[in-house]
Amino acid sequence: MQPAIEAQHIIKDFANHRALDDVSLSVPEQQIFGLLGPNGAGKTTLIRIINQITAPDSGEILFNGRALRSDDVSQIGYLPEERGLYKKMKVGEQAMYLAQLKGLSANEAKQRLKSWFEKFDIMNWWNRKVEELSKGMQQKVQFIVTVVHEPKLMIFDEPFSGFDPINVNLLKDHILDLKNNGATIIFSTHNMASVEELCDNIALIHRSKTILQGSVDGLKKQFKPDNFEIVYSNGKSDLRQLLGEQFMVLEESKKEHETIARIHLEPGSDANQLIAKLLPHVNIHAFREILPSMNDIFISQVNKNERSNG
Amino acid sequence: MGKIKLIILREYLTRVRKKSFIIMTILGPLLMAALFVVPVFLAQLEGDTKTIAIVDETGLFAPKFKDSEKLHFEILNEDPESIKLHLTDRGFYALLHIPITELSVPNTAKLYANGQPNIIVTGYVRETMRKEIESLKLSASGIDPEILRSIKSTVNLLTIRVDEGGNEQNSSTELSMVVGYIGGILIYFFIFMYGAQVMRGVIEEKTNRIVEVIVSSVKPFQLMMGKIIGVAMVGLTQFVLWVVFTIIIVTSVLSVFSADINAFRSSQLQLEKDPIIMYDSGGETIQPQNQNMENPEQINEAVVAIFDQINSIAFQLILPMFLFYFIGGYLLYGALFAAIGSAVDNETDTQQFMLPITVPLILSIMVAQFIIINPEGPLAFWLSIIPLTSPVVMMVRLPFGVHWVDITLSITLMIAGFLFATWLAGRIYRTGILMYGKKPSYKELWKWLRYRS
Numbered sequence: 001m002q003p004a005i006e007a008q009h010i011i012k013d014f015a016n017h018r019a020l021d022d023v024s025l026s027v028p029e030q031q032i033f034g035l036l037g038p039n040g041a042g043k044t045t046l047i048r049i050i051n052q053i054t055a056p057d058s059g060e061i062l063f064n065g066r067a068l069r070s071d072d073v074s075q076i077g078y079l080p081e082e083r084g085l086y087k088k089m090k091v092g093e094q095a096m097y098l099a100q101l102k103g104l105s106a107n108e109a110k111q112r113l114k115s116w117f118e119k120f121d122i123m124n125w126w127n128r129k130v131e132e133l134s135k136g137m138q139q140k141v142q143f144i145v146t147v148v149h150e151p152k153l154m155i156f157d158e159p160f161s162g163f164d165p166i167n168v169n170l171l172k173d174h175i176l177d178l179k180n181n182g183a184t185i186i187f188s189t190h191n192m193a194s195v196e197e198l199c200d201n202i203a204l205i206h207r208s209k210t211i212l213q214g215s216v217d218g219l220k221k222q223f224k225p226d227n228f229e230i231v232y233s234n235g236k237s238d239l240r241q242l243l244g245e246q247f248m249v250l251e252e253s254k255k256e257h258e259t260i261a262r263i264h265l266e267p268g269s270d271a272n273q274l275i276a277k278l279l280p281h282v283n284i285h286a287f288r289e290i291l292p293s294m295n296d297i298f299i300s301q302v303n304k305n306e307r308s309n310g
Numbered sequence: 311m312g313k314i315k316l317i318i319l320r321e322y323l324t325r326v327r328k329k330s331f332i333i334m335t336i337l338g339p340l341l342m343a344a345l346f347v348v349p350v351f352l353a354q355l356e357g358d359t360k361t362i363a364i365v366d367e368t369g370l371f372a373p374k375f376k377d378s379e380k381l382h383f384e385i386l387n388e389d390p391e392s393i394k395l396h397l398t399d400r401g402f403y404a405l406l407h408i409p410i411t412e413l414s415v416p417n418t419a420k421l422y423a424n425g426q427p428n429i430i431v432t433g434y435v436r437e438t439m440r441k442e443i444e445s446l447k448l449s450a451s452g453i454d455p456e457i458l459r460s461i462k463s464t465v466n467l468l469t470i471r472v473d474e475g476g477n478e479q480n481s482s483t484e485l486s487m488v489v490g491y492i493g494g495i496l497i498y499f500f501i502f503m504y505g506a507q508v509m510r511g512v513i514e515e516k517t518n519r520i521v522e523v524i525v526s527s528v529k530p531f532q533l534m535m536g537k538i539i540g541v542a543m544v545g546l547t548q549f550v551l552w553v554v555f556t557i558i559i560v561t562s563v564l565s566v567f568s569a570d571i572n573a574f575r576s577s578q579l580q581l582e583k584d585p586i587i588m589y590d591s592g593g594e595t596i597q598p599q600n601q602n603m604e605n606p607e608q609i610n611e612a613v614v615a616i617f618d619q620i621n622s623i624a625f626q627l628i629l630p631m632f633l634f635y636f637i638g639g640y641l642l643y644g645a646l647f648a649a650i651g652s653a654v655d656n657e658t659d660t661q662q663f664m665l666p667i668t669v670p671l672i673l674s675i676m677v678a679q680f681i682i683i684n685p686e687g688p689l690a691f692w693l694s695i696i697p698l699t700s701p702v703v704m705m706v707r708l709p710f711g712v713h714w715v716d717i718t719l720s721i722t723l724m725i726a727g728f729l730f731a732t733w734l735a736g737r738i739y740r741t742g743i744l745m746y747g748k749k750p751s752y753k754e755l756w757k758w759l760r761y762r763s
Binding site: 076103 | 317740757
């Protein structure tokens with residue numbers, strides 16, 4: 001399948017540093033793509049290039065397989081991290097203005113905004129000034145104006161900041177809805193839990209370069225540490241002696257009736273062998289592989305890259 | 311372009327609906343009208359006749375004080391100390407005490423009053439005494455005041471401008487000065503007031519953090535131009551409303567106030583309707599200004615002379631040129647103000663960048679007085695050519711008549727300057743609006759200029 005958007009060898013220099021160094025990535029259609037990286041890695045610069053706010057020094061952005069054009073802005077919805085609204089303007093008027101800037105006619109804009117305002121149950125804010133709303137309320141309005149023109153590509157930079165947990169869930173549901181309705185979403189955040197929950201694919205940018213790219217499931221398998229967790233009881237003998245050199249007991253904690261152990265498989269051994277060794281001696285209650293969280297992968301990969309760069 | 315139109319409309323509507331705009335639009339003409347109406351109103355007020363006591367120990371001055379409508383003088387021979395204490399009891403507004411001094415010609419006097427004495431009173435007293443002292447000094451040095459009077463003369467210089475075709479035209483330096491100066495000052499204020507509004511608007515968008523949302527829909531350049539044009543239209547709206555309201559207020563108030571003025575005005579209207587009269591008496595010399603104008607015909611003649619002079623100034627050239635420099639100058643400076651706004655995070659940081667653009671503007675209004683003295687000199691020429699100063703300086707020069715080569719050069723450079731400033735500002739703007747946190751230096755601005763868009 002053709003990617004919805006593709007960055008090819010993007011290089012962008014600023015006065016004192018290179019913000020993007022030969023960055024390439026491709027975002028599959030109708031998926032949620034996590035754009036991850038530490039602060040200052042170059043994520044915002046890349047997002048701005050996709051939005052045509054700045055231009056790359058070299059490299060190209062492909063949108064639906066062809067070079068990005070200036071009228072594509074009506075196909076893109078962008079919720080920047082640094083966002084805000086005109087404080088003195090009325091909510092409805094402002095939403096109308098921003099929707100029309102994206103190319104909607106006044107009638108269309110009004111119709112769609114009304115339906116979105118009803119969905120979020122905020123119709124009674126229409127004539128209130130933005131400065132009268134709380135931060136979370138403003139964020140809702142901001143989200144609506146990002147998606148109201150029904151763009152094919154949406155870019156959310158830290159969309160959940162400023163929301164309470166209830167509204168974070170509401171927003172997640174809406175984002176998944178948008179995806180199911182055919183939108184491609186680029187999602188940039190530091191909240192790894194939400195990455196695991198929402199993203200299909202990710203790219204990790206560090207020090208202006210892509211250091212990791214792939215599907216969330218694939219990356220988790222790729223970086224699994226071969227650790228297993230066993231919950232058992234009736235253990236009379238010491239596990240360490242029992243298992244020998246092929247398996248390393250990382251941790252053992254005894255509860256009243258059962259013991260929880262984490263065991264690392266040395267290369268050349270597999271989980272079935274482990275179970276076979278344990279079966280004659282203990283009653284197994286639970287057995288599962290420990291997969292790394294995106295958080296673990298993020299930290300280990302960034303640190304690794306940091307070390308290799310000295 | 312549809313999007314620019316949307317931006318212009320938003321900039322315009324949000325500003326025009328502001329309370330401060332409505333208040334200024336109403337207050338401005340009231341203040342301006344007050345400038346015209348208050349003096350008339352004050353003159354209309356029937357002031358009480360003030361009685362001033364005079365104790366003149368020299369005996370030289372007292373007879374010189376003549377009673378007028380507003381002032382009455384009473385010459386007393388009492389101890390000034392006792393009068394001083396009972397000014398109000400005895401119905402005196404003030405006491406003038408002229409003591410004897412050792413000088414042959416006394417020049418000190420004291421005016422006692424309860425509270426600050428009226429400027430009319432002090433002015434009259436000072437003037438009367440000055441005249442008397444002067445004539446005393448004259449006679450002390452043996453000069454006959456009559457001779458001096460015959461020497462004193464007023465010169466009424468009728469200046470006539472001859473154009474290349476040999477046509478003669480009455481011209482008035484004073485009037486040219488006034489017209490030029492007013493035009494220059496209007497442009498100066500317009501640029502400053504509305505240029506600063508553009509800058510504040512840009513800073514507002516930056517601090518609100520809305521700018522990145524908007525530039526994902528429109529080009530930064532469109533946003534900047536939309537703002538500049540929107541604010542310009544706000545300024546023009548206010549300007550037109552001020553002129554209209556001021557005219558309405560002044561005419562309606564004055565028509566209520568005085569029938570005399572009404573008559574005067576209708577005679578003016580008559581003149582406007584009937585241009586033949588102006589031409590007929592146009593060739594006559596101007597009457598000395600200090601002559602009494604009791605005769606209505608004389609008033610008419612003086613008015614005709616003024617109208618003739620006004621006519622002599624080439625308004626068919628000046629008005630369009632005023633509009634050109636008014637708008638061109640604003641667009642040039644507006645772009646620069648927008649660039650400054652984009653480079654900083656808040657208004658207090660604007661100072662260092664404001665300097666280089668306020669200096670030429672202030673300079674041009676400051677040198678206006680020298681331009682008036684020598685409207686053809688090299689200073690006038692160069693400053694009316696350079697786009698940063700030409701809007702004000704050329705306006706000052708124009709009523710004196712400027713060669714078409716100079717005008718063409720100035721207009722061309724103005725357009726070029728405006729285009730260049732917009733280009734320059736656009737490049738700083740698109741980088742500046744997305745920069746937060748640190749205050750940039752000139753060196754950084756220079757780097758921003760060279761980024762690829």
